[in-house]
Amino acid sequence: MHSALNGMAAGFTLLLLAFAWMAAGKAGKLRWFGSAERLARRSRKLLTWTALATLSATGAAAAVWQLSQSADSSLSIGRASLQLTLIALPMATVWLTALPGVWRLWKGAARLNGAAVPAPLAARSASAALVAPYRAAAYGAGASLIFSAPAAWGTAAPAFAYAALFAALWMLRRRRIKQTAAPVSR
Numbered sequence: 555m556h557s558a559l560n561g562m563a564a565g566f567t568l569l570l571l572a573f574a575w576m577a578a579g580k581a582g583k584l585r586w587f588g589s590a591e592r593l594a595r596r597s598r599k600l601l602t603w604t605a606l607a608t609l610s611a612t613g614a615a616a617a618v619w620q621l622s623q624s625a626d627s628s629l630s631i632g633r634a635s636l637q638l639t640l641i642a643l644p645m646a647t648v649w650l651t652a653l654p655g656v657w658r659l660w661k662g663a664a665r666l667n668g669a670a671v672p673a674p675l676a677a678r679s680a681s682a683a684l685v686a687p688y689r690a691a692a693y694g695a696g697a698s699l700i701f702s703a704p705a706a707w708g709t710a711a712p713a714f715a716y717a718a719l720f721a722a723l724w725m726l727r728r729r730r731i732k733q734t735a736a737p738v739s740r
Contacts, residue, residue: 559621564699566614570641571695573610574648577603578688581652584659585680590671593679594663600656604648607691611645614698633701640698640716644691652687659684682727690720 580600587593615638622634655678662675678684697716 563617566610567695567698570610573607574691581685581688590663590666597656597660615641637698637701640694644694647687651683655684686724689723693719
C-alpha cells in the first residue's frame with residue numbers, strides 16, 4: 555500500500571508539474587492574441603489546462619494525505635503538511651487570482667464578435683497575475699517532488715527555494731510588463 559500511494563503521489567505531482575507548466579506557457583502567450591476570436595479561444599483553452607492542473611493537484615494532495623495517515627508510513631505529519639502546502643497553496647492562488655482573470659478575458663473576448671479588442675482587455679491579457687500563479691504551481695509541484703528524496707536532505711529547503719523562486723518570477727514578470735508598456739521613442 556505504501557509504495558502504491560507513494561507512486562500515486564509522485565505521478566499526480568508530475569502531472570501537476572506538466573499541466574501547470576503548460577498553463578503558464580499558455581497564459582504567457584495570451585498577450586499576443588491577434589484578434590478577439592483568438593483571445594477567446596486561447597483563454598478557453600487555458601481554462602481547460604487549469605481544470606487538468608486542479609484535478610492533478612487534488613489527486614496528489616489526496617495521495618500525500620493518505621500516505622501520511624497510513625500506519626506503515628515513513629512520511630511524518632510535518633513533512634506531509636509542508637508537501638501539501640507546496641501543492642495546495644499555489645493552486646489556491648491560481649483559483650483566487652488567475653482563474654477569475656482568465657474567465658473575464660474569455661467572457662470579454664467572446665462578447666466582442668470580431669470587433670477590436672479594447673485596451674483594458676488587452677492590458678489584462680498581459681497581467682502578471684495570470685502567469686505567475688501557474689508558474690508557482692509548477693514550481694510548487696517540483697519542490698513537492700523533492701520529498702520523494704531521502705529525509706536527510708531536509709524539509710525546509712524546498713519551501714524556501716520555492717518562495718524565493720516565486721518572488722523572483724513575479725518581479726521578473728512585472729518588469730517585463732512595465733518594459734512593454736513603456737512608449738518606444740523613435
